[in-house]
Amino acid sequence: MNRITNHRKTFLDILIELKENQITSIVPTFRPLVGYLYNDISVENLESQINILEELYRLGICYREIKVSTLQCEICQCNEFIPHLSCSLCSSTQIIKHTGIKHDICGTTNFKDKYLRFNGDLICPKCNLKLNAVGVDYSVIETLYKCLRCKSFVSEGRWINRCRRCMNTTSKNNIQLLELFGYVVDLDKVTEFIQSHDLLLYVDYALKKANIKSTLKHSIKGISKLDHTFSIVVSNNSSHNIVIDIINFENNSDMTKFNVLNFVTKCSDIKAIQKILISIPSLNEELRTLCFNHGITVLMAKDKEEAVFELIKMISNVFMVNLHES
Ligand SMILES: [Zn+2]
């Protein structure tokens, strides 16, 4: 069989990996020089990993809870930053830091080395008075910043984060948080999804190869205004639809019956030139009769190769007849 290489197959590949490795818990882990990644999802970057995990969540295959929040660039969604300290007055990043002294008598603030003389005396660089004792006529500021652009002294700098990828800067005021979830995977649901979609993707791929325009998981609005989703919808240019569902569970199970009834109900609410139910291996007599009575064609095949072969033949016939009529 040809390898199906569209993006859905990649998603399916991930599910198969989860199942084979029996992975039930997926959490973000921090890697030096790289940042946060989900190691169990083998795609290239965090964004793609999140897309896949959120799709799993949307499909009800896993639960999630927030594990860690990290900064995210609002321009490019990257989550790697280089922190910079900037002047809180003019935003310049030309900032230096030393121990400072405030002379309480004249109100001057400056770095300690501007006061310090060779003999160890502290002399105010502005009023030239000798400083006596800390707490009496001057105070020590352990961390004092000076901006080299606007020459101001400030006791606190402002942190800004520069995105490693697009260079955009993020500060406290326009911060964007990326909430990273931990996911708990339901492996039974993974298995269920793989079983139903492997065949579906195979059929979809074969139709596309035969130049038949098909859409997976397509919704059609019913006469009742309800939306009905079919496994595959095939349309020709004059927008005549053929709707197809696929059943590949073991015969006579409750699941099979449920799926057949579901298809019958959906079909009774829409207009389509052909309604096809693919069944591998085969439906029992009662369900076949039910379909027949509702104008549904049941395509029974022993395997997916046969199903695809018969389906393409059927679709071609339907469209040929219809094109002649219109
Ligand atoms: Zn400044």
Ligand SMILES: [Zn+2]
């Ligand atoms: Zn002074």
Ligand SMILES: [Zn+2]
């Ligand atoms: Zn960025």
